Amino acid sequence: MLETSTLPQWLIALLGEKFFNACIIHEDAKKNEKNVFCLDCCEGICPHCLSVHASHRLLQIRRYVYHDVIRLDDAEKLMDCGLVQSYITNGAKVVFLNQRPQTRPSRFSGNTCMICDKGLQEPYIFCSLSCKLQYILGTGGKLSKYVYECVNITFPEPGFDDGQMTPETVLEPVASIRTESGSSGSVGNGGGASCRTLACTATTEIVRKKRSTISASFRPVCGPVLEISNRRKGTPQRSPLY
Template structure:
C-alpha cells in the first residue's frame, strides 16, 4: 500500500472506535456501532444497523467484527476496494479476516525472542511492529501496512533535514 495513494477513508477507518452503543438508537437491539461507510467519511464514522437503513442504504459499507477484543474485517469486504495482499490473513469463525490495527505483543514474543531462539517457529515478521507472522506476508494489520516507513526513506528525510539545518544561509 505504501508508495500508492492511501484513501482518506482508510485512515478514518483505522482511527475509528467501534462497538459503542449508538446514541440515536440506544434503546434498540443491535445498536452497537460496528459499521463503517466508505462513501460518507462522516465525523461519526461508526454507526449501527438502524443508521445504515436510514442514511447509508445505497452506500458501500464495511462491517467490523471482533476477535479477542480486536477489530477485524472480512477479506471479502476489502479485496475489491483495497490491495491487502501484503497483510496477514486469519481464519476466524470460518471467515478469512484481517486485523485493522496492530495488536499488543506478549513479552518475549517479538523479533529478538525469535532470533535468539534456536528453534524459531517463524521466519516472517511484520515490517512495522515485528509481530511474528504465520505466512509470508509483510504486515500483521492494515494499520501497520499504512504506517510502514522503510528505513531508507526515514534516513533520507533525516539527511535532508540535517543538510537544511547545517547549511549556511546564503544572503
Template sequence: MGIQKPAWLEALYTQKFFVGCSYHETAKKNEKNICCLDCCISICPHCSSSHRFHRLLQVRRYVYHDVVRLEDLQKLIDCSNVQPYTINSAKVVFIKKRPQNRQFKGSGNYCTSCDRSLQEPYIHCSLGCKVDFVVKKKRDLSSYLRTCNSLALSMDFVALEDKGDDEMTNETPRSTIVDYEEGTSSSSGSENMSTIAHTPIVRKKRTGLCSCGRSNRKISSDQDMTTSISISRRKGIPHRSPLY
C-alpha cells in the same frame, strides 16, 4: 500529497466500533459494527437504512481487536503480504497493528512494524502495519488503492440481523482464528489464538425405579412394593464408623 491517507482509511483507525449507538440507545442490537466509507463514520445496523446507497464495510471483532473480511478489503486496497486469519471459514485481516514485545528474536518471519511472528511469505500482520510500511518506504499509497464504487454488507450479516436476540452475537463460541503458530512450538514463544468450542455435556437422568426382572409381574401388596423400591434404590454414600 502522496503520503496522505484516504478518509475512509483514517475512519477505520479512528472510529470506535462495538459501542452503543447514541441515536438508537433504546433499540436492541445497537452496537456500531459498520463503517460507512462515504460518510467516514461508524454506524449501527439501525442506521444502515439511511446509508443504503453508500459503501458499507462490516467490522467484526475478535479478542478485543477489529477485523474485516479480506474479500471486502481487497476491493479497497492491495492486501498482499498481509497475514490473513480465519474466522468462521472466512478470511479476515486485522485493521490495527498488534505490537508484541520480544526480548529475543528467534529464527522465522516477523512483522515489519510490530515484530509479531508470521507465516512466510507474509511480512505484515495487519492493514495498519502495511500502510505504515508503504508510507515510510515509498511515501505514496496511490498505487495500492483500488477504485470501489459500491460495497454492500455480506449476506451472512443480513441473515444474523434477521435472527433472534439469542442467536445474534458478534463473536460466537465457534469463531476461531487459525494463526500460524497454532499447533507448533516456536523458540520465540508464539501466541496461540485458537478458540476451542465448548460442547455442553449432556447427562442422562437415571430412573428412580428399576424393574429388576419384575416388570412382567404385578405387585399386589404394600410389602412387595416396599421390597421392590428398596432393591432398586441406588447404593448410598458409605459412612465411616465412629472412632472411639
C-alpha cells in the same frame, strides 16, 4: 504512529473509528453497537442506522480476539493486502485493521511484523492493514499503488443471524478459541466442541468420584445386618391372666 495526512479520508476514518461501542444516535436502543462502516459518510454506524444509509456503500466490521477485522475479500477491494497475515473464522478469511498491542517481547521463531514485531507465519510480514500502510509511508512508497480509489465497488449487505439486529459475525471470545492460526487454519466449532467434550468428561468424572465417596461413607456394615435379618422369631409368650 500511522501518518494520516496522505491517506484518503475514508481510510483515515476506517482505521480511527472505535467500533463495537454504543451508537450515540441510538444510545437507548438494544443491540446498538457500531459494527458497520459507511464508506460514503466515513463513519461507523449501528444496525438501527442502516435504513438511513441504505443506498450507501457499507462495509461490515467483525470481531476476532477482541480486535476489529474485515473480510479479506472486502479489504482487497480497498487496497493491496499482499503479505498481510490473514486468519480464518466462521469459514471466512479476515485481516486486522490495526496492529494489536504487544505486552511483552515476541519469542516467535518465524516471521515477525515489519512494524510491531508480532509473530507471523510464512510468508507474511505485516500483521494488519495499518502496519502495511505505515511501512509503505515510512519507506517512501507510492501510496496510490496500494490504496485503490473507492468508487464503483460493492460489498455484501451486512448480515444478521436472527433477521433483525444481531450481527452474524460477532466472534467468540478468546476463551473459546483454540489458538490464533494462519490462513490455513480455522477457528470456531472444532476447538469449542473439543473443549466442551473435555469439560463434560471432567465433570462426569468428578461427580462419579463424589458419589463413590458418599456411598463409601454411608455404606452399612454387612455383618450385623445379615445376622438380624436371618434371626427367626421365637414363640410369643402371653402375659399371665389374673
